[in-house]
Every structure is written in structure tokens, then in C-alpha cells.
Amino acid sequence: MSQTNKNNSRYIRYILLIFASLWVLWPISIMIEEGFRVDIGPAFSGRGASFVGEFFQGQGGIRFTTIEYVKALKVEAYPRLLVNSSIIAVSSVVVAILAGLPAGFTMAMYKFRGKTFITYALLAMRTISPFAVLLPFFLIYGRLGLFDTYQGMAFVYLIINLPIITMMMRGFFKDIPKEIFEAAFMSGASDSYILRKVALPLALPGLAAAAVFAFVGTWNEFFYALFLTGTVTKTVSRGVWSGFSESIESFKILEFDELNAGGTLAIIPAVILSLAVQRYLARGVTLGAAE
Amino acid sequence: MTNLKVPYIFLIPCLVIIFLTLVGPVLQSFLLSLSEFSLVNPSQAPVGFQNYIALLSDSIFWKSIQVTLFLVFGSVVIEFVVGIFLALLITSSGPRARSIFSSIFIIPIAIAPIVVGILWSPNSVFDDLNTLLYYGLSLGVYIDTTRPFIYYSLIMISDAYIWAPLLMLVTVAIIRSIPREQYEAAEVMGASSWTKFNKITFPAIISSPAIIVTLLLRMADAFRMFEIPYAWNFWLGQDSELGASVDTVSVLMWKMFSSTMYDFPIAQITTIAIVLLIMTLSICALVLKRSSTLLD
Numbered sequence: 191m192s193q194t195n196k197n198n199s200r201y202i203r204y205i206l207l208i209f210a211s212l213w214v215l216w217p218i219s220i221m222i223e224e225g226f227r228v229d230i231g232p233a234f235s236g237r238g239a240s241f242v243g244e245f246f247q248g249q250g251g252i253r254f255t256t257i258e259y260v261k262a263l264k265v266e267a268y269p270r271l272l273v274n275s276s277i278i279a280v281s282s283v284v285v286a287i288l289a290g291l292p293a294g295f296t297m298a299m300y301k302f303r304g305k306t307f308i309t310y311a312l313l314a315m316r317t318i319s320p321f322a323v324l325l326p327f328f329l330i331y332g333r334l335g336l337f338d339t340y341q342g343m344a345f346v347y348l349i350i351n352l353p354i355i356t357m358m359m360r361g362f363f364k365d366i367p368k369e370i371f372e373a374a375f376m377s378g379a380s381d382s383y384i385l386r387k388v389a390l391p392l393a394l395p396g397l398a399a400a401a402v403f404a405f406v407g408t409w410n411e412f413f414y415a416l417f418l419t420g421t422v423t424k425t426v427s428r429g430v431w432s433g434f435s436e437s438i439e440s441f442k443i444l445e446f447d448e449l450n451a452g453g454t455l456a457i458i459p460a461v462i463l464s465l466a467v468q469r470y471l472a473r474g475v476t477l478g479a480a481e
Numbered sequence: 482m483t484n485l486k487v488p489y490i491f492l493i494p495c496l497v498i499i500f501l502t503l504v505g506p507v508l509q510s511f512l513l514s515l516s517e518f519s520l521v522n523p524s525q526a527p528v529g530f531q532n533y534i535a536l537l538s539d540s541i542f543w544k545s546i547q548v549t550l551f552l553v554f555g556s557v558v559i560e561f562v563v564g565i566f567l568a569l570l571i572t573s574s575g576p577r578a579r580s581i582f583s584s585i586f587i588i589p590i591a592i593a594p595i596v597v598g599i600l601w602s603p604n605s606v607f608d609d610l611n612t613l614l615y616y617g618l619s620l621g622v623y624i625d626t627t628r629p630f631i632y633y634s635l636i637m638i639s640d641a642y643i644w645a646p647l648l649m650l651v652t653v654a655i656i657r658s659i660p661r662e663q664y665e666a667a668e669v670m671g672a673s674s675w676t677k678f679n680k681i682t683f684p685a686i687i688s689s690p691a692i693i694v695t696l697l698l699r700m701a702d703a704f705r706m707f708e709i710p711y712a713w714n715f716w717l718g719q720d721s722e723l724g725a726s727v728d729t730v731s732v733l734m735w736k737m738f739s740s741t742m743y744d745f746p747i748a749q750i751t752t753i754a755i756v757l758l759i760m761t762l763s764i765c766a767l768v769l770k771r772s773s774t775l776l777d
Contacts, residue, residue, distance in 0.1 A: 210567055308499070317698065320731075321731065321738075352498050412595040457592050
């Protein structure tokens with residue numbers, strides 16, 4: 191192969207990489223711009239237009255303003271919703287760790303009857319259509335007064351968090367060389383001692399990654415929040431659609447600028463956290479099935 | 482370490498949560514689907530499988546099943562193709578470019594699906610593109626997002642936007658595990674890049690249990706697809722119409738649940754939910770069977 195040929199294929203690869211990055215970043219950048227009420231369409235033509243169906247709506251234009259972001263942060267209750275989302279996600283993830291860490295350890299170390307059942311149940315929790323469990327939750331929460339409470343929401347989100355924590359931790363424990371555990375077991379240490387003193391310190395970065403991944407999953411969840419939160423526990427991802435005020439107006443259609451500013455504010459924490467754990471994303475999404 | 486005593490006590494909290502959040506609610510959903518329970522009829526007495534029989538002849542349900550299957554098929558195919566394309570780009574780049582661009586490509590996994598419904602809405606990407614086409618280039622054409630072909634494609638693209646990076650990550654791992662000698666041997670024989678892809682890389686990808694399991698899980702996820710078609714219901718102004726053109730099964734259940742027109746028909750909704758559940762549970766069984774790592 192000649193040198194020019196090699197160079198050419200390198201240029202083509204860079205062009206393709208840049209196009210692929212545009213596919214990812216272009217919609218996001220438009221969302222951020224629209225949140226600032228900037229419409230770059232007119233730059234192409236000197237006039238802005240919106241094409242909805244057959245109607246040309248003359249709108250758009252470059253009229254930079256931070257008003258949508260200021261409104262979400264100062265006038266409306268974005269900080270409050272952020273606290274709600276965080277309380278719910280953190281408490282749910284903590285409970286999931288308390289239950290999932292020992293279970294993941296056992297599943298990594300032992301073969302036992304019922305292992306297939308637990309794995310299958312966790313896969314089912316990962317893929318279940320929320321409606322298959324939502325209505326019983328709806329009826330029971332109404333009766334127990336758990337509707338629109340932090341503990342109620344944290345409990346529902348165990349459906350998302352328990353499979354992630356258990357199966358990711360199972361994977362991280364399996365990654366630890368077997369000899370380390372064999373030595374510990376030979377010396378007669380108990381399971382809980384090995385989990386606390388041997389396995390957990392080695393799998394601590396993994397635990398952090400699993401917790402962050404589960405947090406992002408809960409943060410992004412929209413469906414359960416749509417049905418089970420109210421004015422007290424409204425989460426950010428529900429607020430994206432119905433506005434960041436504390437009130438619940440499910441069918442309020444927001445201005446497009448407002449929606450985009452809301453979307454931008456909602457994805458910032460999730461994107462930062464996910465980039466921090468990007469090595470483990472595939473393990474998190476597939477529960478370690480695709481390795 | 483099969484000879485040692487299994488610490489079953491370690492499994493109890495996990496099992497308790499599985500029963501309280503999954504098994505119990507699913508059983509109650511199943512019981513509700515056998516009753517006539519609704520807002521106007523609070524009786525939970527079982528009436529047999531009549532809801533299921535009624536569902537079989539419900540044209541709106543079948544339409545939503547068709548829409549769902551169509552969207553599942555389309556989005557999984559797009560994800561697979563785009564995922565392989567991104568993986569090939571990543572694996573053929575140098576280490577610096579690889580780490581920068583793979584960080585960029587995985588960003589969409591972190592974005593909430595409801596936000597992706599906004600990202601690919603008719604007013605965002607296509608306003609600029611259409612302005613460019615219509616005024617900028619004076620072509621006199623624009624992409625009309627109210628046409629079924631366009632909006633179905635956009636829903637599939639939105640889903641692929643989130644999940645193609647996952648397929649990329651899995652495919653990159655598979656490509657890395659292909660022995661280098663295979664490529665070297667092919668180069669010695671003068672094989673072109675396309676031949677190498679066609680004869681070595683693609684067969685390795687397609688025969689890997691990891692990719693099959695990932696595609697199965699994506700299918701299971703796509704069956705319950707909710708947020709993106711939910712957003713599109715509003716973009717197309719179809720949110721009050723039962724059986725609208727973008728109603729997936731989940732959106733149909735949401736409409737039955739939230740509309741004041743239908744007496745809150747819990748029994749019917751749970752019937753559909755159980756049918757959907759059977760589909761996802763069968764996919765999960767396949768995942769368990771095909772995965773080489775889940776049960777070892």
C-alpha cells in the first residue's frame with residue numbers, strides 16, 4: 191500500500207469520526223441553543239422558519255437570552271426538584287446496595303439451587319414493562335399513604351436499582367482473582383468477614399461505579415415518576431416535561447424554549463456522572479450478560 | 482468452591498425485595514386482569530379469562546402491537562448497523578482519538594429518553610435542516626415531519642440515538658478479542674479491508690453470544706418503549722386519541738389509564754400488561770439461555 195493511500199484512508203476516517211460526533215452532538219447543541227432562545231436557522235438564510243406540517247411559521251432568530259435558565263433556576267423550583275431526585279435516587283441506591291452487595295457476592299462465589307431463579311428475576315426486573323407492576327403499586331400506595339412520598343418512590347425504584355447493583359457487583363467480585371478468596375476460605379474465615387475485609391476493599395471502585403450507574407438510571411426514569419410522584423416528590427425528569435414548578439400540571443404543554451432549557455438542565459448531571467463510569471456502561475445496561 | 486456452605490442469609494434481603502417489587506405486584510396484576518375492576522366497578526372477583534378473549538378481537542390493541550413490533554424491529558436494526566459502524570471507526574483509530582471519540586459517542590446513553598423525545602422533535606433538528614434546504618439552498622423542498630414515514634423513522638432514530646453506543650461498546654470488545662493473526666494472514670493473502678470485514682470481523686461479531694444477548698435485551702426494552710412515542714403523541718397532536726398512529730402498547734396503556742373517557746379500566750390495562758410481560762419474560766429466558774456469563 192502506498193503512503194498516499196494510507197494518508198487518504200486516515201483522512202476519510204477522521205471525516206467519518208467527525209460526522210459521527212455531529213450525529214451525537216448536533217441535536218444536543220440545538221437543545222442547548224434553543225434553551226437560550228437562539229435559532230441558528232436564520233444564519234443560513236437571513237430568515238427563520240418553523241416547518242410544522244404544511245404551515246410555515248415565521249419564528250426563530252438569534253435573540254440570545256438566558257431567561258429560560260434563570261426562570262428554571264430562580265423562579266421555578268429546579269433546585270428543589272434536583273434535591274427530590276437526589277434524595278429518592280440516593281436512598282434507593284443505598285437500600286439496593288445493602289441488599290444487592292451480599293447477594294452479588296454469593297452469586298459470584300457459589301453455585302446453589304435457586305441461582306437461576308434469582309438471575310431470571312433480576313433480568314425480569316430489568317426488562318419489565320412498568321405497567322405490569324404499576325397498578326398494584328398505585329392501589330397499595332393509595333391505601334398505605336405512600337403515594338407521593340420519598341420512601342414510596344425510593345422503594346419503587348428498587349426495581350431499577352437492585353438488578354443493577356446485584357449483577358454489577360457479581361461481575362466485579364468475579365473479576366477478582368480466585369486465589370485471593372481461596373486463601374481466605376482455607377484459613378477458615380467466615381463469609382461475612384471475607385465480604386467485608388477481602389472482597390469489598392478490592393471491589394470498592396466497582397461499587398462506586400455501580401452506585402453511580404444506578405443513580406443515573408433512577409435520575410433519568412420518567413414512567414414511575416409520571417404516575418407516582420406529586421407536588422412533594424416531583425423529580426427532575428418529570429419536570430422536564432411538565433415544567434420545573436413544584437406544582438403538577440401533567441398536560442401542560444410548555445413553550446419549546448422552556449422544554450429545551452429544562453432538558454439541558456436535566457442531562458448535565460447524568461452526562462457528567464456517566465462519563466465518569468463509562469468503562470462499566472455495557473456491564474450496567476446488560477447486567478453483565480454481554481461479556 | 483461448591484463444597485463450602487452457601488450463606489443463604491446473604492440472599493434474603495435481595496429475595497424479599499424481588500418478592501415485594503416484582504413477584505407480588507405481578508401476581509396482583511394477573512389477578513386484576515381476571516376481574517372487571519375499574520373505577521365504576523370496584524369488584525375484584527375473578528371472572529375468568531374474558532378480558533384476554535376480548536383483547537384478541539380488539540383492533541386498537543392489535544394496531545398498537547403492530548406499531549410496537551415495527552418500531553422494535555426498525556430501531557434494533559438501526560442500532561446494530563450504527564453500532565458496528567461506530568465500533569469500526571473506534572477500533573481503527575489511534576489511542577488518543579479512540580478515547581476522545583468513544584467518550585463523545587457514549588454521551589446519549591446518559592440522556593433520559595424523555596429528553597431524547599425533545600432532542601429529535603420536529604422543531605429542533607429539522608427546523609435548521611429545513612431552513613437550510615428551503616431558503617439556504619433554495620431547493621424548495623423540506624422534510625415534513627407529519628408524514629408517517631418520517632415520524633416513524635424519527636422515533637426509530639431517537640431510540641437508536643440512545644442505544645447505538647451500547648452496541649458500539651459491545652462490538653468494540655468483540656473486535657478486540659479477535660486474534661490479530663487472522664488479520665495478518667488475510668493481509669499476506671492480499672485481502673482488501675472489505676474482505677477482512679466481511680470474512681473475519683462481521684462473522685465474529687454476529688456469532689458472539691454477547692451481541693446476541695445485547696440485541697435480545699434491546700428488543701425486550703423496545704417492547705416497552707414509552708417516552709419517545711409519548712413525546713411524539715404531543716408533537717403530532719394525537720394525545721387524546723386512542724389507537725393513534727404512534728401508540729405503542731405502553732402508550733396505549735397510559736392513554737387508557739389517564740383519560741377520563743374510559744372509567745379507569747384497570748382490569749383491561751393489566752390484561753395488556755400481562756400479555757406484554759409474557760413477551761418480555763420469554764426474551765429474558767432466551768437471554769439466560771444464550772448468555773455465557775450469567776450463570777457460571
